[in-house]
Amino acid sequence: MSEAALRITSRATREPLPIAQTAQMVYSIAEIHTPLQPIPARPMNIVFVVDRSGSMKGIRLIALKEALRRAVDMLDPEDFCSIVAFDDMVDVLVPSQKTADGAVLQNAIGIIEEGGGTMISLGVSMGLAELEKHANESFTQRMILIIDGASHNDEQYCADLFAKAAQSGVSIDILGIGAEWDDLLLLKAVSVTGSPLFSFITNLPEIEQELIKRIAAAKLTAAQNIKAQITCVPGVDLQHISRVAPQLAVYEQLKLPEGAAALPLHIGAAAYASRIILLIETMVEPRKAGSFRLAKISAEYALPDGTMGLQQADVVVRFSAGVAKRPHTDPLSLYYIQRVNAARIILRALQEKASEPVNISEGILKLYDGEGRELLQMLRSGAIITPEARKKLLLKTSALTMQRPAPVSTEREQADYGSSM
Numbered sequence: 001m002s003e004a005a006l007r008i009t010s011r012a013t014r015e016p017l018p019i020a021q022t023a024q025m026v027y028s029i030a031e032i033h034t035p036l037q038p039i040p041a042r043p044m045n046i047v048f049v050v051d052r053s054g055s056m057k058g059i060r061l062i063a064l065k066e067a068l069r070r071a072v073d074m075l076d077p078e079d080f081c082s083i084v085a086f087d088d089m090v091d092v093l094v095p096s097q098k099t100a101d102g103a104v105l106q107n108a109i110g111i112i113e114e115g116g117g118t119m120i121s122l123g124v125s126m127g128l129a130e131l132e133k134h135a136n137e138s139f140t141q142r143m144i145l146i147i148d149g150a151s152h153n154d155e156q157y158c159a160d161l162f163a164k165a166a167q168s169g170v171s172i173d174i175l176g177i178g179a180e181w182d183d184l185l186l187l188k189a190v191s192v193t194g195s196p197l198f199s200f201i202t203n204l205p206e207i208e209q210e211l212i213k214r215i216a217a218a219k220l221t222a223a224q225n226i227k228a229q230i231t232c233v234p235g236v237d238l239q240h241i242s243r244v245a246p247q248l249a250v251y252e253q254l255k256l257p258e259g260a261a262a263l264p265l266h267i268g269a270a271a272y273a274s275r276i277i278l279l280i281e282t283m284v285e286p287r288k289a290g291s292f293r294l295a296k297i298s299a300e301y302a303l304p305d306g307t308m309g310l311q312q313a314d315v316v317v318r319f320s321a322g323v324a325k326r327p328h329t330d331p332l333s334l335y336y337i338q339r340v341n342a343a344r345i346i347l348r349a350l351q352e353k354a355s356e357p358v359n360i361s362e363g364i365l366k367l368y369d370g371e372g373r374e375l376l377q378m379l380r381s382g383a384i385i386t387p388e389a390r391k392k393l394l395l396k397t398s399a400l401t402m403q404r405p406a407p408v409s410t411e412r413e414q415a416d417y418g419s420s421m
Helices: 059-073 102-110 120-132 155-167 183-193 205-219 331-350 370-381 387-398 411-417
Strands: 007-012 024-033 044-051 080-086 090-098 140-147 171-177 199-201 221-232 236-245 263-271 275-284 290-302 308-320
Touching: 007 290, 007 308, 024 221, 024 290, 024 308, 024 331, 044 059, 044 120, 044 205, 059 102, 059 205, 080 102, 080 120, 090 102, 090 120, 120 140, 120 155, 140 205, 140 221, 155 183, 171 183, 171 205, 183 263, 183 387, 199 205, 199 387, 205 221, 221 236, 221 275, 236 263, 236 290, 236 331, 263 275, 275 290, 275 331, 331 370, 331 387, 370 387
Parallel strands: 044 080, 044 140, 140 171, 171 199
Antiparallel strands: 007 024, 024 275, 080 090, 221 263, 221 290, 236 275, 290 308
């Protein structure tokens, strides 16, 4: 195996499982490991898609311009860069080109002025078109989308563009300034493309900090356009998939494409010395004693030298007649299961149109910090959740699996955290 190759491991979270007369839920963990040692960074093909709507007027636009100047200074001469500005119209300020002449980029940033309304689809569509000019598997494909307002009547078009970005292997970094932009719409981009969760910027200096962080992370890309496939054997039905590392992302209800035997999943890009961990939930029909393959997990990806890689692993579980009906689940897996179930409850509540009381257990409350518990109490009472509060809860929920307190010791205590089953 190449030193640059990814590696997949998988395991069921219970060993062995009891023989049952009816179908039972089986949880499995799949891990995609990236190489530890970086090789020389691949060139970047990057586009900055910038919201210049009227709400950006004044100090926001000044801070954004300064942050953009700092970000483009971090690019290497062999990187390709373009700048797209949009409101309810769109302009390509800098067509995709090498960054050796930094003056071109700096001058373009200087002429950005506030405009009218917000149409995110215009900016994303034009940004993808600029990236396509130098699309190459040996380049890191990246869009940095900076917004401060909600889009108007183009949500479905945005969703279609996010799917197109995923197919093209483009990661989208989302920086949201203030509280008025549509986090639920952009959350779909995260789910579809596998991109990092959005940044919620409340202080203007954070714009530069976040841009610098995203550029630095892009330079450490070990593999991109990672596409996983989950293929279940007959008698095993895929119920849910969640990403629990590097941050929690609960994918929407999954259905196999018509005529497909495997479920495709866009993972996006991964940095060196990192792990992408998936929690896979399957319903398994009764089995006899012995070891059985439940599913095959495969991942294809593009390496820094532009070559494509493919790795596969089987999920195998053992059934035994001599095991208790509630066998032991390893503590780390139980930790993930608890937090995924909690996240489903919170995300479902945040996406509801009407404000109604939400049944949130004490176990879920304990997973959050003091501010998070206060926000959850608002959900409990059916209070109206402000855009700012919703963004904070989304970010806190995405970080649930990044904390590592001691997990509960028995599966019986799982009931305290709720269940989506």
